[in-house]
Amino acid sequence: MVVLGIDPGLERIGWGVVERCGSQMKALAFGLVTTPKGPTPERLAMIHAELTGILEKHGPDAVCTEKLFFAKNQTTAIDVAKALGVIQLVISHSGLPCMEFSPPEVKSAIVGNGAAEKKQVQYMVQKLLGLAQPPRPDDVADALAIALTYALRSSAVRGLGQT
Amino acid sequence: MVVLGIDPGLERIGWGVVERCGSQMKALAFGLVTTPKGPTPERLAMIHAELTGILEKHGPDAVCTEKLFFAKNQTTAIDVAKALGVIQLVISHSGLPCMEFSPPEVKSAIVGNGAAEKKQVQYMVQKLLGLAQPPRPDDVADALAIALTYALRSSAVRGLGQT
Numbered sequence: 636m637v638v639l640g641i642d643p644g645l646e647r648i649g650w651g652v653v654e655r656c657g658s659q660m661k662a663l664a665f666g667l668v669t670t671p672k673g674p675t676p677e678r679l680a681m682i683h684a685e686l687t688g689i690l691e692k693h694g695p696d697a698v699c700t701e702k703l704f705f706a707k708n709q710t711t712a713i714d715v716a717k718a719l720g721v722i723q724l725v726i727s728h729s730g731l732p733c734m735e736f737s738p739p740e741v742k743s744a745i746v747g748n749g750a751a752e753k754k755q756v757q758y759m760v761q762k763l764l765g766l767a768q769p770p771r772p773d774d775v776a777d778a779l780a781i782a783l784t785y786a787l788r789s790s791a792v793r794g795l796g797q798t
Numbered sequence: 799m800v801v802l803g804i805d806p807g808l809e810r811i812g813w814g815v816v817e818r819c820g821s822q823m824k825a826l827a828f829g830l831v832t833t834p835k836g837p838t839p840e841r842l843a844m845i846h847a848e849l850t851g852i853l854e855k856h857g858p859d860a861v862c863t864e865k866l867f868f869a870k871n872q873t874t875a876i877d878v879a880k881a882l883g884v885i886q887l888v889i890s891h892s893g894l895p896c897m898e899f900s901p902p903e904v905k906s907a908i909v910g911n912g913a914a915e916k917k918q919v920q921y922m923v924q925k926l927l928g929l930a931q932p933p934r935p936d937d938v939a940d941a942l943a944i945a946l947t948y949a950l951r952s953s954a955v956r957g958l959g960q961t
Contacts, residue, residue, distance in 0.1 A: 676890035717883030
Protein backbone atom coordinates (compact mmCIF):
# COMPACT_ATOMS: atom_id res chain seq x y z
CA MET A 636 0.00 0.00 0.00
CA VAL A 637 1.31 3.44 -0.98
CA VAL A 638 0.17 6.54 0.92
CA LEU A 639 0.72 10.19 0.07
CA GLY A 640 0.83 12.54 3.07
CA ILE A 641 0.41 16.29 2.64
CA ASP A 642 1.15 19.14 5.05
CA PRO A 643 -1.01 21.93 3.59
CA GLY A 644 -0.04 25.57 3.17
CA LEU A 645 -0.22 28.39 0.64
CA GLU A 646 3.51 29.24 0.65
CA ARG A 647 4.95 25.81 1.55
CA ILE A 648 3.34 22.40 1.02
CA GLY A 649 5.24 19.38 2.34
CA TRP A 650 4.54 15.99 0.75
CA GLY A 651 5.78 12.46 1.30
CA VAL A 652 5.04 9.07 -0.24
CA VAL A 653 5.26 6.07 2.12
CA GLU A 654 5.00 2.40 1.15
CA ARG A 655 3.94 -0.23 3.66
CA CYS A 656 4.84 -3.89 3.04
CA GLY A 657 3.59 -5.85 6.04
CA SER A 658 5.03 -4.05 9.04
CA GLN A 659 7.85 -2.48 7.01
CA MET A 660 7.59 1.20 6.13
CA LYS A 661 9.60 2.86 3.38
CA ALA A 662 9.78 6.44 2.08
CA LEU A 663 9.51 6.31 -1.72
CA ALA A 664 9.76 10.05 -2.31
CA PHE A 665 9.23 13.34 -0.53
CA GLY A 666 9.60 17.03 -1.22
CA LEU A 667 8.38 20.57 -0.77
CA VAL A 668 6.17 22.60 -3.11
CA THR A 669 6.65 26.36 -2.73
CA THR A 670 4.73 29.23 -4.28
CA PRO A 671 6.15 32.77 -4.69
CA LYS A 672 4.42 35.76 -3.12
CA GLY A 673 1.70 37.12 -5.40
CA PRO A 674 -2.06 36.91 -6.03
CA THR A 675 -3.61 33.98 -4.14
CA PRO A 676 -5.60 32.60 -7.13
CA GLU A 677 -2.36 32.16 -9.11
CA ARG A 678 -0.66 30.44 -6.17
CA LEU A 679 -3.65 28.09 -5.84
CA ALA A 680 -3.34 27.24 -9.55
CA MET A 681 0.35 26.38 -9.00
CA ILE A 682 -0.53 24.11 -6.07
CA HIS A 683 -3.23 22.46 -8.20
CA ALA A 684 -0.75 21.76 -11.02
CA GLU A 685 2.07 20.52 -8.75
CA LEU A 686 -0.14 18.24 -6.70
CA THR A 687 -1.82 16.81 -9.81
CA GLY A 688 1.68 15.97 -11.10
CA ILE A 689 2.74 14.32 -7.81
CA LEU A 690 -0.39 12.14 -7.80
CA GLU A 691 0.14 11.09 -11.42
CA LYS A 692 3.82 10.31 -10.86
CA HIS A 693 3.53 8.33 -7.63
CA GLY A 694 0.08 6.76 -8.01
CA PRO A 695 -0.76 6.38 -4.29
CA ASP A 696 -3.60 4.18 -2.99
CA ALA A 697 -4.71 6.83 -0.48
CA VAL A 698 -3.99 10.47 0.37
CA CYS A 699 -3.94 12.08 3.84
CA THR A 700 -3.67 15.69 4.91
CA GLU A 701 -3.37 17.55 8.17
CA LYS A 702 -6.71 18.55 9.68
CA LEU A 703 -6.87 22.27 10.36
CA PHE A 704 -7.70 23.81 13.71
CA PHE A 705 -7.52 27.56 13.84
CA ALA A 706 -6.46 29.39 16.93
CA LYS A 707 -4.39 32.47 16.19
CA ASN A 708 -3.18 34.29 13.08
CA GLN A 709 -6.47 33.96 11.23
CA THR A 710 -5.22 35.59 8.02
CA THR A 711 -2.62 32.86 7.55
CA ALA A 712 -5.23 30.28 8.53
CA ILE A 713 -7.58 31.45 5.76
CA ASP A 714 -4.77 31.04 3.23
CA VAL A 715 -3.92 27.54 4.49
CA ALA A 716 -7.60 26.54 4.34
CA LYS A 717 -7.90 27.85 0.76
CA ALA A 718 -4.89 25.73 -0.21
CA LEU A 719 -6.36 22.71 1.58
CA GLY A 720 -9.59 23.18 -0.36
CA VAL A 721 -7.65 22.99 -3.65
CA ILE A 722 -5.70 19.95 -2.37
CA GLN A 723 -8.94 18.16 -1.45
CA LEU A 724 -10.38 19.03 -4.88
CA VAL A 725 -7.41 17.34 -6.58
CA ILE A 726 -7.85 14.28 -4.35
CA SER A 727 -11.58 14.15 -5.12
CA HIS A 728 -10.91 14.35 -8.88
CA SER A 729 -8.41 11.46 -8.52
CA GLY A 730 -11.09 9.27 -6.93
CA LEU A 731 -8.72 8.26 -4.11
CA PRO A 732 -9.72 7.92 -0.44
CA CYS A 733 -8.94 11.09 1.49
CA MET A 734 -8.33 11.31 5.25
CA GLU A 735 -7.57 14.22 7.56
CA PHE A 736 -5.56 13.77 10.77
CA SER A 737 -5.19 16.39 13.50
CA PRO A 738 -1.69 16.98 14.95
CA PRO A 739 -2.59 15.08 18.19
CA GLU A 740 -3.81 12.12 16.11
CA VAL A 741 -0.51 12.05 14.20
CA LYS A 742 1.54 12.28 17.41
CA SER A 743 -0.50 9.48 19.00
CA ALA A 744 0.02 7.20 16.00
CA ILE A 745 3.75 7.87 15.63
CA VAL A 746 4.96 8.08 19.25
CA GLY A 747 1.94 7.03 21.32
CA ASN A 748 1.51 10.46 22.93
CA GLY A 749 -0.82 13.10 21.51
CA ALA A 750 1.11 15.85 23.25
CA ALA A 751 4.60 14.71 22.13
CA GLU A 752 7.17 17.29 21.05
CA LYS A 753 7.89 17.87 17.35
CA LYS A 754 11.48 16.58 17.68
CA GLN A 755 10.30 13.28 19.13
CA VAL A 756 7.89 12.81 16.20
CA GLN A 757 10.66 13.63 13.71
CA TYR A 758 13.01 11.14 15.41
CA MET A 759 10.41 8.36 15.12
CA VAL A 760 9.65 9.27 11.48
CA GLN A 761 13.36 8.84 10.73
CA LYS A 762 13.54 5.49 12.59
CA LEU A 763 10.30 4.06 11.16
CA LEU A 764 11.38 4.90 7.60
CA GLY A 765 15.03 3.88 8.11
CA LEU A 766 16.33 7.25 6.92
CA ALA A 767 19.98 8.22 7.45
CA GLN A 768 18.93 11.68 8.65
CA PRO A 769 15.77 13.30 9.98
CA PRO A 770 13.70 14.53 7.00
CA ARG A 771 13.95 18.30 6.42
CA PRO A 772 12.37 20.82 6.42
CA ASP A 773 9.61 20.48 9.04
CA ASP A 774 6.87 20.59 6.37
CA VAL A 775 8.29 17.44 4.76
CA ALA A 776 8.73 15.66 8.11
CA ASP A 777 5.12 16.51 8.96
CA ALA A 778 3.89 15.17 5.60
CA LEU A 779 5.75 11.87 6.11
CA ALA A 780 4.33 11.63 9.66
CA ILE A 781 0.81 12.11 8.24
CA ALA A 782 1.37 9.36 5.64
CA LEU A 783 2.81 7.07 8.36
CA THR A 784 -0.25 7.69 10.53
CA TYR A 785 -2.48 6.23 7.83
CA ALA A 786 -0.07 3.35 7.13
CA LEU A 787 0.28 2.44 10.83
CA ARG A 788 -3.46 2.67 11.45
CA SER A 789 -4.35 0.52 8.46
CA SER A 790 -1.72 -2.08 9.44
CA ALA A 791 -3.32 -2.28 12.89
CA VAL A 792 -6.86 -2.61 11.52
CA ARG A 793 -7.02 -5.60 9.20
CA GLY A 794 -9.98 -6.52 7.04
CA LEU A 795 -10.59 -3.01 5.73
CA GLY A 796 -9.31 -3.85 2.27
CA GLN A 797 -6.41 -1.48 2.83
CA THR A 798 -3.53 -4.00 2.82
CA MET B 799 -18.92 45.23 -18.70
CA VAL B 800 -20.26 42.05 -17.13
CA VAL B 801 -19.31 41.13 -13.54
CA LEU B 802 -19.90 37.87 -11.68
CA GLY B 803 -20.22 38.24 -7.90
CA ILE B 804 -19.90 35.22 -5.61
CA ASP B 805 -20.86 34.80 -1.95
CA PRO B 806 -18.67 31.82 -0.95
CA GLY B 807 -19.71 28.86 1.19
CA LEU B 808 -19.45 25.07 1.30
CA GLU B 809 -23.19 24.40 1.65
CA ARG B 810 -24.59 27.47 -0.14
CA ILE B 811 -22.87 29.60 -2.77
CA GLY B 812 -24.77 32.65 -3.97
CA TRP B 813 -23.89 34.04 -7.42
CA GLY B 814 -25.08 36.96 -9.51
CA VAL B 815 -24.17 38.39 -12.92
CA VAL B 816 -24.45 42.17 -13.30
CA GLU B 817 -24.03 44.18 -16.49
CA ARG B 818 -23.06 47.83 -16.43
CA CYS B 819 -23.83 50.05 -19.43
CA GLY B 820 -22.69 53.56 -18.58
CA SER B 821 -24.36 54.29 -15.25
CA GLN B 822 -27.11 51.69 -15.80
CA MET B 823 -26.87 48.41 -13.88
CA LYS B 824 -28.77 45.28 -14.86
CA ALA B 825 -28.96 41.78 -13.35
CA LEU B 826 -28.45 39.27 -16.19
CA ALA B 827 -28.76 36.14 -14.04
CA PHE B 828 -28.43 34.97 -10.45
CA GLY B 829 -28.86 31.83 -8.43
CA LEU B 830 -27.75 29.58 -5.60
CA VAL B 831 -25.46 26.55 -5.77
CA THR B 832 -26.04 24.08 -2.94
CA THR B 833 -24.11 20.95 -1.97
CA PRO B 834 -25.59 18.09 0.08
CA LYS B 835 -24.05 17.02 3.38
CA GLY B 836 -21.20 14.55 2.84
CA PRO B 837 -17.41 14.37 2.44
CA THR B 838 -15.90 17.83 1.89
CA PRO B 839 -13.71 16.81 -1.10
CA GLU B 840 -16.82 15.70 -3.04
CA ARG B 841 -18.64 18.92 -2.19
CA LEU B 842 -15.63 20.93 -3.38
CA ALA B 843 -15.69 18.99 -6.67
CA MET B 844 -19.38 19.90 -7.09
CA ILE B 845 -18.62 23.58 -6.49
CA HIS B 846 -15.76 23.38 -9.00
CA ALA B 847 -18.05 21.89 -11.67
CA GLU B 848 -20.97 24.28 -11.03
CA LEU B 849 -18.83 27.40 -11.00
CA THR B 850 -16.94 26.35 -14.12
CA GLY B 851 -20.33 25.98 -15.85
CA ILE B 852 -21.55 29.40 -14.66
CA LEU B 853 -18.36 31.08 -15.96
CA GLU B 854 -18.65 29.35 -19.33
CA LYS B 855 -22.35 30.21 -19.69
CA HIS B 856 -22.21 33.88 -18.69
CA GLY B 857 -18.69 34.85 -19.84
CA PRO B 858 -18.07 37.70 -17.36
CA ASP B 859 -15.28 40.24 -17.76
CA ALA B 860 -14.37 40.06 -14.07
CA VAL B 861 -15.22 37.99 -10.98
CA CYS B 862 -15.51 39.21 -7.38
CA THR B 863 -15.94 37.32 -4.13
CA GLU B 864 -16.49 38.21 -0.51
CA LYS B 865 -13.27 38.60 1.46
CA LEU B 866 -13.24 36.37 4.51
CA PHE B 867 -12.64 37.57 8.04
CA PHE B 868 -12.94 34.91 10.71
CA ALA B 869 -14.20 35.72 14.14
CA LYS B 870 -16.29 32.93 15.60
CA ASN B 871 -17.34 29.43 14.54
CA GLN B 872 -13.96 28.47 13.16
CA THR B 873 -15.07 25.05 11.87
CA THR B 874 -17.58 26.65 9.52
CA ALA B 875 -14.97 29.25 8.62
CA ILE B 876 -12.48 26.56 7.55
CA ASP B 877 -15.12 25.04 5.26
CA VAL B 878 -15.95 28.42 3.73
CA ALA B 879 -12.25 29.14 3.15
CA LYS B 880 -11.77 25.74 1.48
CA ALA B 881 -14.67 26.54 -0.87
CA LEU B 882 -13.24 30.00 -1.57
CA GLY B 883 -9.89 28.38 -2.45
CA VAL B 884 -11.63 26.23 -5.07
CA ILE B 885 -13.59 29.26 -6.36
CA GLN B 886 -10.36 31.27 -6.72
CA LEU B 887 -8.75 28.31 -8.51
CA VAL B 888 -11.56 28.30 -11.09
CA ILE B 889 -11.19 32.07 -11.56
CA SER B 890 -7.42 31.72 -11.97
CA HIS B 891 -7.86 28.98 -14.59
CA SER B 892 -10.31 31.26 -16.48
CA GLY B 893 -7.68 34.01 -16.68
CA LEU B 894 -10.19 36.62 -15.47
CA PRO B 895 -9.41 39.42 -13.00
CA CYS B 896 -10.37 38.43 -9.46
CA MET B 897 -11.21 40.83 -6.63
CA GLU B 898 -12.19 40.29 -3.00
CA PHE B 899 -14.36 42.78 -1.10
CA SER B 900 -14.96 42.76 2.64
CA PRO B 901 -18.55 43.25 3.89
CA PRO B 902 -17.81 46.87 4.98
CA GLU B 903 -16.38 47.61 1.53
CA VAL B 904 -19.56 46.26 -0.10
CA LYS B 905 -21.80 48.26 2.24
CA SER B 906 -19.79 51.43 1.59
CA ALA B 907 -20.07 51.01 -2.17
CA ILE B 908 -23.81 50.19 -2.20
CA VAL B 909 -25.22 52.51 0.48
CA GLY B 910 -22.29 54.76 1.43
CA ASN B 911 -22.05 53.41 4.98
CA GLY B 912 -19.70 50.55 5.90
CA ALA B 913 -21.81 49.72 8.95
CA ALA B 914 -25.20 49.69 7.17
CA GLU B 915 -27.77 47.03 7.98
CA LYS B 916 -28.30 44.06 5.66
CA LYS B 917 -31.85 45.13 4.80
CA GLN B 918 -30.68 48.54 3.66
CA VAL B 919 -28.10 46.94 1.37
CA GLN B 920 -30.73 44.55 -0.05
CA TYR B 921 -33.09 47.46 -0.67
CA MET B 922 -30.43 49.34 -2.63
CA VAL B 923 -29.46 46.20 -4.59
CA GLN B 924 -33.11 45.92 -5.66
CA LYS B 925 -33.31 49.61 -6.61
CA LEU B 926 -29.96 49.75 -8.45
CA LEU B 927 -30.84 46.67 -10.50
CA GLY B 928 -34.50 47.66 -11.06
CA LEU B 929 -35.80 44.38 -9.67
CA ALA B 930 -39.50 43.97 -8.83
CA GLN B 931 -38.60 42.31 -5.51
CA PRO B 932 -35.56 42.11 -3.27
CA PRO B 933 -33.37 39.20 -4.44
CA ARG B 934 -33.69 36.07 -2.30
CA PRO B 935 -32.16 34.25 -0.46
CA ASP B 936 -29.57 36.38 1.36
CA ASP B 937 -26.66 34.52 -0.34
CA VAL B 938 -27.90 35.68 -3.75
CA ALA B 939 -28.52 39.26 -2.59
CA ASP B 940 -24.98 39.30 -1.16
CA ALA B 941 -23.53 37.99 -4.43
CA LEU B 942 -25.33 40.70 -6.44
CA ALA B 943 -24.11 43.33 -3.95
CA ILE B 944 -20.53 42.10 -4.45
CA ALA B 945 -20.87 42.29 -8.25
CA LEU B 946 -22.41 45.78 -7.95
CA THR B 947 -19.50 46.90 -5.77
CA TYR B 948 -17.07 46.15 -8.59
CA ALA B 949 -19.35 47.70 -11.22
CA LEU B 950 -19.90 50.90 -9.20
CA ARG B 951 -16.21 51.25 -8.37
CA SER B 952 -15.09 50.79 -11.96
CA SER B 953 -17.70 53.26 -13.20
CA ALA B 954 -16.32 55.84 -10.74
CA VAL B 955 -12.68 55.19 -11.66
CA ARG B 956 -12.19 55.76 -15.40
CA GLY B 957 -9.06 54.98 -17.30
CA LEU B 958 -8.50 51.54 -15.78
CA GLY B 959 -9.49 49.71 -18.93
CA GLN B 960 -12.53 48.34 -17.10
CA THR B 961 -15.27 50.12 -19.02
